Amino acid sequence: MIHIARWKMVLIVLVSILSILYTVPSFLDQKTKDWLAANAPAWVPSRSVSLGLDLRGGSHLLLEADIDSVIKQKTEDAATALRTELRKQKIEFSNVSTIQNGIKLELKPQADMIAAEKELRRIDDTFVVSRDGSVLQAVYDERALKTIRTQTLAQSIEIVERRVNETGTREPIIQRQGDTRILVQLPGVENPERIKELMGRTAKLTFHLVDLDGSGVDARLLPMHDEPAQKISIKRRVIMSGDMLVQAQPSFQEGAPVVSFKLNAIGSRRFCDVTTQNVNKPFAVVLDGEVITAPNINSAICGGQAIISGSFSVQEASDLALLLRAGALPTTLTVVEERSVGPTLGSDSVNAGAFASLVAFGLVVALMLVCYGLFGLFASVALVINLCLTFTVMTMIGATLTLPGIAGLVLTIGQAVDANVLIFERMKEEIRAGRSVMSAIDTGYQKAMSSIIDSNLTALISGAILYAVGTGPIKGFAVTLTIGILTSLFSAIMLTRMMLLIWLKKTKAKTIPIM
Structure with missing residues (x-):
């Protein structure tokens, strides 16, 4: 029934x-x-x-992540770290260079090959190490490269979401497309130029000591933000990075727009130690490969708070603070497709x-x-x-x-x-x-x-x-x-x-x- x-x-x-x-x-x-x-x-x-x-109108952007630059940066960082560790362990070498998807170590005849190989694996355990006489090569295999691509794209999507949400855009659609691309749909946004500019900047913030000698393998020559023709030599070693920031806000100092920031506990302690040990020496604030400012350390800075000054407009200071709050992109994103629906x-x-x-x-x-x-x-x-x-x-x-x-x-x-x-x-x-x-x-x-x-x-x-x-x-x-x-x-x-x-x-x- x-x-x-x-x-x-x-x-x-x-x-x-x-x-x-x-x-x-x-x-x-x-x-x-x-x-x-x-x-x-x-x-x-x-x-x-x-x-x-x-149905709603808006902008469609397709971004492509530069995965090759991430791999190149990882190999350069590994090479720099390897040089430091080999010197500490007193392992004699003639050269450390980067190759495609890896690094190449040339040891001197009397060097300890086993100890050198151990240091290579310790620096990055995803390296596949091969030996040819006194030369060691460490490269990423396909599995490691796939992991790098996946992690880079996932991190990029997360950062893009933060940046877009900070602008107040309602209901954005941000998702992965393929191995290297990110689809961004912005309903209601007819002119995405500011969004494109924000997403096109990596916003990788680092602090370095200025290399007064201006030479050596551990030095880099970077242009000044205000005057690109003027270059300044900085040490490769990063004192602090942008991921140690817990807050960044646009502000004013003596009537000029600046960005004030606050560091976490680890960053505060490290900044205090570095500024204490390097009083009367200059240090550089680097953003996306450009030196924003290179002030002199007049005294120790131990409060965990500081400012970034430069020739900023009010909008530039506001955008920089937004980028620092959202975090740095792991790589550059390029717009490869753009469409707008009225x-x-x-x-x-x-x-x-x-x-x-x-x-x-x-x-x-x-x-x-x-x-x-x-x-x-x-x-x-x-x-x-x-x-x-x-x-x-x-x-x-x-x-x-x-x-x-x-x-x-x-x-x-x-x-x-x-x-x-x-x-x-x-x-x-x-x-x-x-x-x-x-x-x-x-x-x-x-x-x-x-x-x-x-x-x-x-x-x-x-x-x-x-x-x-x-x-x-x-x-x-x-x-x-x-x-x-x-x-x-x-x-x-x-x-x-x-x-x-x-x-x-x-x-x-x-x-x-x-x-």
């Missing part, structure tokens, strides 16, 4: 009501949504479905998509009412709940609705009533075979279930394949279609069945109104 437990009925009604409540904010204007978020209780739904660039075009797409959805919904409802009467009305109510459930799930998982996604939504409307059509047609057959209404409804659901599962499973497999092999727009279509199919199983089977049961108990009908 057809029967639904009372607790199941309560749960179905509760899920249906919640789906409507969670859908409402998606159809409110931005001002109302902001008011809800600020004034309504925390339990009141205020989030809405995120719209993609093709808000008018996005609005037109929304209107066209809404019109297409309403037409599809209206035609489906009309067909169901004509063919199945009251039962068609029940199916139409379930269809509305299914659309609400689709929007609710998309809101909760943070999915983005795109123009292809609307196409998936329209397709879902037809797919959602397919289950009811199968059930209703089966009921008609059972009535014609002489069964009672109760028996026909029960048998209709039981015997139609296998066909419903088969058809929906086929569509789900197609959606999964589209999501797995497709790119942005195709993924949007696949996500909407998949969510709609899954929610239709609830609305078309459980919700419609509950409405039929209530109708049957209330009317005690002797026949079904779909003949």
